[in-house]
Amino acid sequence: xxxxxxxxxxxxRIVRGETDxxxxxxxxxxxxxxxxxxxxxYHFLIVPNVHLESVNEVEPAxxxxxxxxxxxxxxxxxxxxxxxxxxxxxxxxxxxxxxSVFHLHMHFIAGRHMPFRA
Numbered sequence: 001x002x003x004x005x006x007x008x009x010x011x012x013r014i015v016r017g018e019t020d021x022x023x024x025x026x027x028x029x030x031x032x033x034x035x036x037x038x039x040x041x042y043h044f045l046i047v048p049n050v051h052l053e054s055v056n057e058v059e060p061a062x063x064x065x066x067x068x069x070x071x072x073x074x075x076x077x078x079x080x081x082x083x084x085x086x087x088x089x090x091x092x093x094x095x096x097x098x099x100s101v102f103h104l105h106m107h108f109i110a111g112r113h114m115p116f117r118a
Contacts, residue, residue, distance in 0.1 A: 006051040011103035015049045024079075025072050029065040032072050032108070041111030042080050042087070046072050052104040055093045069106050082110040 006012050014021045015031045024044060025032040035043040048065040052058060058066065070089075077083045087110035092099040 006103070009051055009101075009103050011045075011047045011101060011105060012051050015047065025075065027068070029068045030072055032076060035107065040109045040114070042076075042082060042108065043110075044076055044108040046076075046106040046108060047103060053102045054099060054104055055091060057104070073106065073108050076108050077110065080110065086110065088114055 010019075013019055014023075014033055015026075021033045023031060023033055025046075026049075028049065030046055030048055032044055032046045035045050046069045048062065048069065050062070050065065052062065073087070073089055074083075077087050087108060090107040090109065091104070092107075
């Protein structure tokens with residue numbers, strides 16, 4: 001289901017303001033909020049406001065939202081003073097890649113040293 005909200009999706013509920021989740025950033029295209037199971041001092045999720053199950057549903061019409069996700073990541077890095085120390089951006093697609101919520105989302109992870117792992 002693309003370009004719409006999905007009733008049972010927890011991230012769609014957050015985007016719609018139906019939870020008490022702290023919103024770090026929201027505009028007409030994307031929403032950012034803390035991960036409920038952080039693995040670093042700064043672990044946030046950035047989601048498109050439309051429900052896209054994964055990268056596999058991305059169409060050219062979604063490019064503005066996807067670009068905004070990266071702009072918001074940069075803004076979070078500046079807000080949390082990690083632009084120079086570094087941060088990691090991760091998008092998992094499908095269960096074998098570790099995607100557990102099927103609403104496309106980008107993890108913003110920072111605040112500690114993270115060795116590379118593939």
